Amino acid sequence: MNGLLTAMKCEVFVALRTFSSKLIVLTPALVVLFQFLLLRMTEAGQSARDNLLGNNSFEDVVANNAYGYFVDGLSTGLTMLGLLMVAQASYSFSFDRDTGAARHLLIRRVSRSSLITAKLIHLHILASLSVLLLIAVSYLMSELFWDFGAIVEDGFELIGENEIRAEIAAGLRLALIPLPAAIGFGIFISVCAQSATQAVTTALGITLAIDIFKTMLGDIAYYLYASFQPSLIDQSYLQDVSRLVRGYSDVLNAERVLELNTWVPLPTLVLFFIATLWLLKRKKM
Amino acid sequence: MSTSNGAVALSISGLNKSYGDFEVISNLDLQIQRGSIHGLVGLNGSGKTTTLECILGLQSFNSGSITILDKQPSDLHLARGRIVGIFDTPSLHPNLTVRQCLQHARLLCDEPTRTSEQVEQLLGIDRFKDFKIRHLSLGNKRRASIAQALLGSPELIVLDEPFSGLDAEGVDDVLQLITHLNRAEGTAFLLSSHQLPYLEQICSHIAILHKGSIAVSDAIAELLKSTGTEILLRTPQADAAITSIDGIATAQYSHTDESDYLHVQLGAMDSAELNRRLVADAIAVSEMILQRGSLGKLFREITHEVAP
Numbered sequence: 275m276n277g278l279l280t281a282m283k284c285e286v287f288v289a290l291r292t293f294s295s296k297l298i299v300l301t302p303a304l305v306v307l308f309q310f311l312l313l314r315m316t317e318a319g320q321s322a323r324d325n326l327l328g329n330n331s332f333e334d335v336v337a338n339n340a341y342g343y344f345v346d347g348l349s350t351g352l353t354m355l356g357l358l359m360v361a362q363a364s365y366s367f368s369f370d371r372d373t374g375a376a377r378h379l380l381i382r383r384v385s386r387s388s389l390i391t392a393k394l395i396h397l398h399i400l401a402s403l404s405v406l407l408l409i410a411v412s413y414l415m416s417e418l419f420w421d422f423g424a425i426v427e428d429g430f431e432l433i434g435e436n437e438i439r440a441e442i443a444a445g446l447r448l449a450l451i452p453l454p455a456a457i458g459f460g461i462f463i464s465v466c467a468q469s470a471t472q473a474v475t476t477a478l479g480i481t482l483a484i485d486i487f488k489t490m491l492g493d494i495a496y497y498l499y500a501s502f503q504p505s506l507i508d509q510s511y512l513q514d515v516s517r518l519v520r521g522y523s524d525v526l527n528a529e530r531v532l533e534l535n536t537w538v539p540l541p542t543l544v545l546f547f548i549a550t551l552w553l554l555k556r557k558k559m
Numbered sequence: 560m561s562t563s564n565g566a567v568a569l570s571i572s573g574l575n576k577s578y579g580d581f582e583v584i585s586n587l588d589l590q591i592q593r594g595s596i597h598g599l600v601g602l603n604g605s606g607k608t609t610t611l612e613c614i615l616g617l618q619s620f621n622s623g624s625i626t627i628l629d630k631q632p633s634d635l636h637l638a639r640g641r642i643v644g645i646f647d648t649p650s651l652h653p654n655l656t657v658r659q660c661l662q663h664a665r666l667l668c669d670e671p672t673r674t675s676e677q678v679e680q681l682l683g684i685d686r687f688k689d690f691k692i693r694h695l696s697l698g699n700k701r702r703a704s705i706a707q708a709l710l711g712s713p714e715l716i717v718l719d720e721p722f723s724g725l726d727a728e729g730v731d732d733v734l735q736l737i738t739h740l741n742r743a744e745g746t747a748f749l750l751s752s753h754q755l756p757y758l759e760q761i762c763s764h765i766a767i768l769h770k771g772s773i774a775v776s777d778a779i780a781e782l783l784k785s786t787g788t789e790i791l792l793r794t795p796q797a798d799a800a801i802t803s804i805d806g807i808a809t810a811q812y813s814h815t816d817e818s819d820y821l822h823v824q825l826g827a828m829d830s831a832e833l834n835r836r837l838v839a840d841a842i843a844v845s846e847m848i849l850q851r852g853s854l855g856k857l858f859r860e861i862t863h864e865v866a867p
């Protein structure tokens with residue numbers, strides 16, 4: 275791994291001085307912020323109408339609990355982040371190759387494997403920062419507009435706060451596990467493609483195609499890392515958590531699916547990484 | 560030419576490279592000495608850029624061996640900045656400013672020998688230091704690209720088309736810079752270019768690449784000596800002049816062109832001696848043009864191009 279540290283320094287140097295990395299970190303949180311503001315405005319009107327009519331039901335208890343909104347915010351943010359990371363991963367290396375910027379590194383200090391490893395680490399750092407900001411914004415906005423607490427109906431606690439938090443932690447963990455594989459997929463496409471444009475369109479196209487067709491794949495879909503990511507057609511566990519923390523008990527968790535969620539994405543990342551390195555060794559730069 | 564490994568900056572032996580069935584480089588041999596300025600010339604598609612890319616480890620080759628500053632092309636990064644490549648397309652991050660690009664390049668140097676300000680002034684791009692690369696002209700991008708290379712102390716700089724996109728002042732700057740670095744710091748250069756007069760001006764050695772292999776490679780003085788000198792004569796006594804020239808062992812009449820110029824190839828004999836003999840034979844000469852051997856002439860001879 276010759277020059278890995280140098281490659282990392284170069285990645286961070288460019289990231290701090292260009293817009294795309296900042297966009298990755300900020301966009302999911304900003305989208306969630308906007309989502310919460312819209313939701314709150316819509317709800318304020320609905321709540322005023324219900325109060326006037328004297329409506330007060332279980333739906334109100336659920337509607338005023340911040341945990342549900344917090345999970346929705348996470349789900350929206352992670353959907354956005356998943357797509358952004360695939361796009362950025364596929365763009366990063368292919369763009370450096372298109373401009374020739376990668377050549378300087380390769381000739382002067384950095385091996386090919388170090389270059390791609392540095393990109394992988396850098397993208398994970400970006401994703402981590404984005405997730406941390408997303409969690410903070412989702413939590414703060416939920417607390418600002420709604421109240422965190424247990425779901426209680428007619429004096430009976432349907433789900434306690436500790437249980438809610440445990441479910442959210444599990445949902446978040448399971449939703450984040452496929453993210454490195456998505457980054458690995460993006461980088462793999464980045465090395466395969468002939469240009470940055472081709473890389474981004476291909477990576478996003480395949481990701482969206484998997485999202486659309488995963489319901490038709492049956493059990494095979496559970497061997498695809500993308501099936502466990504929060505997405506436009508969401509089948510992730512975080513989607514179930516959103517209902518669980520609202521007190522709904524109709525959520526069925528297949529233990530095998532959760533296990534596949536835990537164990538499929540990481541080997542996929544390793545496979546993508548090995549394939550990327552193999553291809554990169556043979557690629558004209 | 561010395562064959563000691565210590566004096567050799569680059570050694571290529573039996574290099575072959577094909578794209579599918581098309582053989583781009585065929586059994587190419589080349590040696591470049593440390594401290595020399597070696598020009599690589601060839602027609603479009605002769606394999607110059609492919610050769611440079613193979614040398615710099617940017618693409619693989621089918622067979623043969625390349626040793627560059629005692630490293631293999633695939634391990635070039637182990638040379639830690641002693642080798643630098645500057646390409647036809649400036650390899651710069653378009654969203655960084657000139658100054659940021661130079662700071663970025665400093666991260667690749669073990670011990671930067673010059674500051675960013677110094678190289679900006681050296682290349683005349685200090686007034687563009689806050690411009691993003693994508694907003695620069697091609698010439699200034701090339702200057703910035705060369706500036707990046709000068710932050711450290713490279714022992715070998717490989718330049719692909721260093722003069723393309725540069726104005727006259729830019730060309731002069733680059734020529735001076737190459738000469739200065741070569742003399743002051745002993746930096747070896749491998750320059751690939753179509754600008755033969757510029758190469759003739761600064762190169763100590765020239766290699767002509769034709770049909771994928773090196774047709775000739777030697778010190779430029781030796782190569783130009785081999786091309787000889789030609790004299791163009793115009794005289795009303797053409798037949799007498801040809802007879803007189805035939806009597807000179809070191810001169811050879813070649814042909815008479817459509818403008819009635821007699822073409823005479825000169826060997827060791829200089830033009831003053833020819834002139835003296837013609838005057839002694841009472842041959843009136845109305846015009847006498849000396850055409851020295853040039854790289855362009857040699858290049859055209861080798862690549863079978865017809866001289867204009």
